[in-house]
Amino acid sequence: MKELKYIGKNVDKIDAIALATGQPVFTDDVEFPNMLYVKFLYSPHAHAIIEDIDTMEAEKIPGVKLVLTYKNTPQVLHTTAGQGWPEPSPYDTCIFNKKVRFVGDRVAAVAAESEEIAEEALKQIKVKYEILSAVFDPEDAIKEGAPIIHDEPGIMGVYDAKRNLVAHLEVKAGDVQKGFTESDVVVENTFETHFAQHCPIETHAAISYLDDYGRLVIRTSTQVPFHVRRIVGQVIGIPVSKIRVVKPRIGGGFGAKQEIILEEVVAYVTLKTERPARAVFTREEEFISSRTRHPMKITVKIGARKDGIFNAISMYALSNTGAYGTHGLTVVSNVGSKTLPLYNKAPNVEFKADVAYTNLPIPGAYRGYGATQGYSALEQAVDMLAEKLGIDPLELRRKNHIKQGETSPIFRALGEGREGVTQYIQSNALDKLIESGAKEIGWFEKKGKKERHGSKIRGIGMAILMQGSGIPMVDMGAATIKLNEDGSFNVLYGGTDIGTGLDTVVAQIVAETLGIRPDQVIVYAADTDMTPFDKGAYASSGTFISGGAVYNAALKVREMLLEEAKEIFGEHDSKDFSLEDGKIISLKSDKSVTLSEIAYRTFYVKKHRQIMATNSFTSESSPPPFAAHFVEIEVDEETGVVTLIKYVAAVDCGKIINPELVRGQTIGALVNGIGYALTEEYKFSEKGKMINPSFMEYKIPSSRDIPEIKTILIETYDPTGPFGAKSVAEININGPIPAIGNAIHDAIEVRLHSSPYTPEKILRELKKI
Amino acid sequence: MKVNYILNGEKKEFEIHPGEVLLDVLRRYGYKEIKGNCYMGTCGACAVLINGTPKTTCTTLAAQVNGAEITTIKGIGTINNPHPLQTAFVEKGAVQCGYCTPGAIISAYALLKKIPNPTEEDIKKALDGNLCRCTGYVQQIEAVKYAVKLLKGDDK
Numbered sequence: 001m002k003e004l005k006y007i008g009k010n011v012d013k014i015d016a017i018a019l020a021t022g023q024p025v026f027t028d029d030v031e032f033p034n035m036l037y038v039k040f041l042y043s044p045h046a047h048a049i050i051e052d053i054d055t056m057e058a059e060k061i062p063g064v065k066l067v068l069t070y071k072n073t074p075q076v077l078h079t080t081a082g083q084g085w086p087e088p089s090p091y092d093t094c095i096f097n098k099k100v101r102f103v104g105d106r107v108a109a110v111a112a113e114s115e116e117i118a119e120e121a122l123k124q125i126k127v128k129y130e131i132l133s134a135v136f137d138p139e140d141a142i143k144e145g146a147p148i149i150h151d152e153p154g155i156m157g158v159y160d161a162k163r164n165l166v167a168h169l170e171v172k173a174g175d176v177q178k179g180f181t182e183s184d185v186v187v188e189n190t191f192e193t194h195f196a197q198h199c200p201i202e203t204h205a206a207i208s209y210l211d212d213y214g215r216l217v218i219r220t221s222t223q224v225p226f227h228v229r230r231i232v233g234q235v236i237g238i239p240v241s242k243i244r245v246v247k248p249r250i251g252g253g254f255g256a257k258q259e260i261i262l263e264e265v266v267a268y269v270t271l272k273t274e275r276p277a278r279a280v281f282t283r284e285e286e287f288i289s290s291r292t293r294h295p296m297k298i299t300v301k302i303g304a305r306k307d308g309i310f311n312a313i314s315m316y317a318l319s320n321t322g323a324y325g326t327h328g329l330t331v332v333s334n335v336g337s338k339t340l341p342l343y344n345k346a347p348n349v350e351f352k353a354d355v356a357y358t359n360l361p362i363p364g365a366y367r368g369y370g371a372t373q374g375y376s377a378l379e380q381a382v383d384m385l386a387e388k389l390g391i392d393p394l395e396l397r398r399k400n401h402i403k404q405g406e407t408s409p410i411f412r413a414l415g416e417g418r419e420g421v422t423q424y425i426q427s428n429a430l431d432k433l434i435e436s437g438a439k440e441i442g443w444f445e446k447k448g449k450k451e452r453h454g455s456k457i458r459g460i461g462m463a464i465l466m467q468g469s470g471i472p473m474v475d476m477g478a479a480t481i482k483l484n485e486d487g488s489f490n491v492l493y494g495g496t497d498i499g500t501g502l503d504t505v506v507a508q509i510v511a512e513t514l515g516i517r518p519d520q521v522i523v524y525a526a527d528t529d530m531t532p533f534d535k536g537a538y539a540s541s542g543t544f545i546s547g548g549a550v551y552n553a554a555l556k557v558r559e560m561l562l563e564e565a566k567e568i569f570g571e572h573d574s575k576d577f578s579l580e581d582g583k584i585i586s587l588k589s590d591k592s593v594t595l596s597e598i599a600y601r602t603f604y605v606k607k608h609r610q611i612m613a614t615n616s617f618t619s620e621s622s623p624p625p626f627a628a629h630f631v632e633i634e635v636d637e638e639t640g641v642v643t644l645i646k647y648v649a650a651v652d653c654g655k656i657i658n659p660e661l662v663r664g665q666t667i668g669a670l671v672n673g674i675g676y677a678l679t680e681e682y683k684f685s686e687k688g689k690m691i692n693p694s695f696m697e698y699k700i701p702s703s704r705d706i707p708e709i710k711t712i713l714i715e716t717y718d719p720t721g722p723f724g725a726k727s728v729a730e731i732n733i734n735g736p737i738p739a740i741g742n743a744i745h746d747a748i749e750v751r752l753h754s755s756p757y758t759p760e761k762i763l764r765e766l767k768k769i
Numbered sequence: 770m771k772v773n774y775i776l777n778g779e780k781k782e783f784e785i786h787p788g789e790v791l792l793d794v795l796r797r798y799g800y801k802e803i804k805g806n807c808y809m810g811t812c813g814a815c816a817v818l819i820n821g822t823p824k825t826t827c828t829t830l831a832a833q834v835n836g837a838e839i840t841t842i843k844g845i846g847t848i849n850n851p852h853p854l855q856t857a858f859v860e861k862g863a864v865q866c867g868y869c870t871p872g873a874i875i876s877a878y879a880l881l882k883k884i885p886n887p888t889e890e891d892i893k894k895a896l897d898g899n900l901c902r903c904t905g906y907v908q909q910i911e912a913v914k915y916a917v918k919l920l921k922g923d924d925k
């Protein structure tokens with residue numbers, strides 16, 4: 001194979017210098033004349049009916065242009081989940097609802113000449129609530145007699161609204177009961193994970209305006225421009241042809257921006273007032289009223305033979321989807337579908353799940369998307385089984401994990417909220433990941449040694465992981481590539497770089513395929529008027545699906561360029577050409593022509609066509625990236641504080657398109673995971689109000705909180721992805737909870753069954769408080 | 770009321786409301802390179818140099834720093850003439866979404882003015898107030914170390 005010039009190289013992120021110099025590239029960095037400022041009124045009650053809402057006083061305030069409530073907005077049931085159509089999330093909300101279902105649910109919005117006026121007007125809105133009893137625990141919520149959270153007529157896609165059950169899943173292969181009976185050792189444990197927020201440093205922001213011809217334009221910090229267009233059209237009742245959605249640079253998303261939560265409001269304000277409208281969440285709103293991670297209670301049971309081979313695995317997940325069901329079904333699907341195939345040696349596998357409404361803030365998509373919760377339980381259970389079997393945890397995992405060429409019945413049985421697809425693993429470096437990670441952390445020297453320094457005891461732990469690359473047979477991306485006179489190319493694609501570096505990956509793919517430099521690729525994305533469709537940034541699909549689309553388009557352009565060259569060279573039957581340094585060279589005759597010459601020729605001399613092509617990509621499989629995480633920690637017996645000493649992430653994401661970007665995705669995800677494992681936690685009042693909505697009280701990691709971090713990238717080649725690439729965005733957020741949990745057990749022989757691992761929980765387990 | 774600043778080396782006069790924070794004033798006057806909206810000084814995205822010291826503009830009253838010398842990220846380097854710190858952040862993969870980057874570079878710039886050869890601990894301490902959710906900080910720290918090298922090269 002020809003040596004790759006740009007794939008696998010550290011090409012600088014193409015937008016980095018603009019960002020590092022503070023160019024006005026984010027949603028809220030532009031202002032429009034006569035812009036209205038939109039602010040929201042939120043419910044102080046966890047569950048109530050709005051008996052009456054009086055906005056007259058608010059509307060009288062000078063500078064107030066419009067007040068919106070359920071009374072004067074379209075009551076169209078929809079989902080805020082920015083998913084493909086038909087969305088697997090229930091239609092259970094309107095732009096404003098007559099019933100409020102958590103503290104922070106939206107009651108009204110004011111559009112005014114300034115934020116101050118809007119805020120003043122909010123205070124003048126009089127709301128009379130009929131307070132209903134609320135339920136916060138998902139176990140209570142699905143019991144007979146619990147308050148029914150969604151009793152509105154017309155609600156769609158809910159499994160059993162009367163029981164607050166958004167979804168119920170049962171999937172199995174073989175016979176787990178028989179499997180457990182025939183096992184020599186069985187362990188069964190329950191683990192709980194908690195609410196958390198994505199905390200993009202740029203909060204949600206959206207600005208809408210009418211263009212010169214009266215069409216609605218929405219500039220928004222979104223991960224899903226095309227789904228925004230479709231769902232806004234649905235909610236406010238205008239065709240997609242009247243809407244243009246523009247994605248500027250995005251200040252982080254992590255799943256929180258895979259939701260339509262501000263766009264439909266600013267759009268409606270603009271439609272009603274014919275003026276630009278802007279809404280930007282405060283940090284407090286981001287915590288309370290945007291989206292969170294689904295907390296779950298997961299019971300996992302594993303049966304194994306004496307030699308360690310798994311005989312049966314069953315998993316039950318109870319997911320708390322809060323007040324609305326966005327992503328409820330699909331996140332819980334991934335608890336099973338992204339974890340159970342990892343241990344395909346077990347012939348008997350069962351996955352069951354329930355998803356419950358409660359009167360708490362709304363979980364949605366969050367990096368890891370159910371796999372995080374699933375691995376929190378599964379990878380600790382595997383360690384507990386190893387202990388019972390007396391087998392080294394590494395060895396136990398080696399015996400049972402999926403190998404190249406193998407499959408799992410779960411791939412077919414369970415997709416995202418529906419049946420999955422059969423797939424065979426075509427690339428898998430897990431054994432090497434385990435080996436190299438173990439060596440880097442010093443596994444065999446340190447495991448079980450409990451090295452003590454005063455009150456501090458060291459421990460090490462590990463976990464292995466997989467994820468997917470896009471949603472097979474669902475996700476589609478498309479791209480257009482066109483040639484310019486200087487031999488450069490415009491790439492117009494619908495993919496959504498939210499800070500990940502996808503636009504750079506795209507430039508590398510095009511440069512490699514067409515024999516030009518990455519800086520000769522002008523990447524534009526995403527804009528629903530200008531670029532072809534793409535599902536957006538989620539499900540670890542950027543490089544794999546959007547990159548795959550760009551690659552397919554580039555191959556078509558390559559063919560067109562070669563046709564021109566054949567004609568120019570008079571070598572119609574030749575197949576041997578090389579594209580490099582902006583030229584096409586005939587290997588037969590050594591003749592060459594530059595891409596610039598081809599452009600001039602086709603534009604002005606032969607005048608027969610614009611060299612350009614559009615192509616799409618969708619995948620029949622979702623090749624999993626794999627990872628092995630290792631961590632060394634120190635537990636202070638006196639204070640209960642867990643301190644990380646070193647974290648090792650060994651990762652197989654297929655062909656590495658850009659090592660520095662892969663490393664950034666890896667470290668960024670695992671540091672987010674470390675925060676989730678140790679300090680990040682929603683605290684609620686007894687009435688269901690989140691009481692720590694700021695970075696003062698909700699502690700995300702800062703530069704001083706990170707341990708020594710070592711990433712080990714082991715390259716494989718997956719034939720399904722562009723240049724052999726798989727995904728890397730999500731997988732590494734899944735490791736810290738189980739790996740640190742296992743390390744805590746190694747240090748002090750305490751098994752914490754709920755995250756985060758706070759000093760209080762450690763001290764309680766040590767019977768010190 | 771009116772305030773005067775030396776902003777990125779230029780004399781500027783702004784009309785402000787008493788009680789207004791510097792972040793809102795500067796963004797209103799078009800200095801969109803200043804990001805952030807936590808208004809508690811907790812995320813650090815809105816940091817600028819005020820008389821050479823990094824401060825969060827969301828917690829600084831515009832009136833209080835009347836007469837001050839203020840440097841935003843654009844006063845450190847621009848897209849066509851970047852500072853070595855900005856180049857280092859680009860080359861070392863320290864920019865992902867980039868929303869926190871101006872603030873982080875402001876902090877790093879102040880550090881290197883004070884300590885031209887910082888230790889890793891110095892760097893971590895300097896960046897402590899600039900929350901980043903994308904990078905996990907490792908590449909930011911490497912970038913600051915690399916900038917130290919670049920700056921030494923400039924000195925030669």
